[in-house]
Amino acid sequence: MDSSEPRQLFIAGRKSALIRLTCAAGMRPALLEVLNTYVDTLADEPGTEMFMVHLDPDDENNIWLYETFLDDDAALAHRSTRGFAKLMNDMPPLLDGAPAILRMEPLRMSVQESVLTEDWSL
Numbered sequence: 001m002d003s004s005e006p007r008q009l010f011i012a013g014r015k016s017a018l019i020r021l022t023c024a025a026g027m028r029p030a031l032l033e034v035l036n037t038y039v040d041t042l043a044d045e046p047g048t049e050m051f052m053v054h055l056d057p058d059d060e061n062n063i064w065l066y067e068t069f070l071d072d073d074a075a076l077a078h079r080s081t082r083g084f085a086k087l088m089n090d091m092p093p094l095l096d097g098a099p100a101i102l103r104m105e106p107l108r109m110s111v112q113e114s115v116l117t118e119d120w121s122l
Contacts, residue, residue, distance in 0.1 A: 004113070005113075006110045006111060006112050006113070007110070007111050007112075007113055007116070008108070008109075008110050009108070009109045009110075009111070010107065010108055011068075011106050011107065011108065011109050012105075012106075012107055013071060014049070014068055014069060014070060014071065014105070014106050015068070015069045015071065015072060015074075015075045015103070015104075015105060015106075016050075016066065016067060016068040016069065016103075016104045016105070016106050017065075017066075017067050017101055017102065017103050017104065018064065018065070018066055018101075018102045018104065019064065019065040019066075019067070019099050019100065019101050019102075020062055020063075020064055020099065020100040021062070021063045021064075021065065021091070021095060021099050022061050022062055022095060022096045022097055023060075023061045023062075023063065023094060023095065023096060024093070024094055024095060024096045025061075025096070027093075027094040027095075028060060028061065028063070030094050031063060031091065031094040031095070032053070032063065034087065034090045034091055034094065035053050035063070035065075035087075036053075037086075038083055038084070038086070038087040039051060039053065041081070041082075041083030042083070044081055044082075044083060045074075045077065045078050045081055045083075046074075047069055047070040047071070047073065047074020047075075047077055047078065048067065048068075048069055048074065048078050049068045049069060049070055049074075050066065050067065050068040051065070051066075051067050051068075052065065052066040052067075053065060054066065061096065068106060
């Protein structure tokens with residue numbers, strides 16, 4: 001495959017979720033800090049294949065999460081870690097309402113090779 005062409009993958013069997021978090025007034029920086037701290041614990045979750053934090057360009061009070069898990073067992077393991085328990089403890093006072101969760105079953109992914117080879121280190 002030419003390295004300029006996107007990598008095409010069938011990822012059937014995995015589980016994913018799109019989650020909307022709505023910040024309480026003035027709590028966006030604190031919520032982002034809690035999420036960033038959680039992301040630093042993901043090495044303890046080998047079945048969590050992708051965890052992305054997104055800023056909403058149209059509403060600064062919304063933060064979106066996208067998660068992909070190897071399978072149902074990995075999603076369950078994700079919710080059983082100490083890092084997740086801390087996240088669930090720290091988040092509620094920073095939110096204006098319950099998270100909105102859309103569960104999905106991904107099927108196919110296309111990703112540019114450069115995304116996989118670029119140095120993304122912080």
